[in-house]
Amino acid sequence: MSIYDFTVKAQDGGEVSLADYKGKVLVIVNTATGCGFTPQYDELQDLYELHQKDGLEILDFPCNQFMDQAPGTDEEIHAFCTGRFGITFPQFSKIDVNGENAIPLYKHLTANTAFGGFSGPMGLVLKPIVKKMDKDYKNNGSIKWNFTKFVIDRDGNIAGRFEPTDSLDKLKAKVEELL
Helix, strand or coil: CCCHHHHECCCCCEEHHHHHHHCCEEEEEECCCCCCCCHHHHHHHHHHHHHHHHHHHEEEEEHHHHHHHCCCHHHHHHHHHHHHHCCCCEECCCEEEECCCEEEHHHHHHHHHCCCCCCCCHHHHHHHHHHHHHHHHHHHCCCCCCEEEEEEEECEEEEEECCCCHHHHHHHHHHHHCC
């Protein structure tokens, strides 16, 4: 199954086929507006501005599953992200990334990747929080927190998974390798 087989809900409620992104390198990210990682929007926007012309698309999926850090409506979240961070990449309707109500796209992403572990000082903060939520978190592909990123190659294949504590330089290097 390819990433292009999925449809997702646009911020305005319409359906978007990921086949619309055929031939592009994608970064698919679950986000939240009230998270310690929310400033990553700045670096994601910088990456988008640098490489959109080369075929990069960043697909932003707000998610409120991690300590209620994305509580607003789709419109409120979008207004915050465009006003505070100036994002210009596509932002979709708020979703669940884990559990029974996870959208099929995220079920596919998590079933076909492994958790890469947390790094750095924020990793030390996240480990006990995530362990309380999922004692077996190290051994499954579920999304552990906001700003987990998946890189998709131009053929629709998963080319990498980056945890929220991973350096965005690693993400940038992978994107540039695929472009």
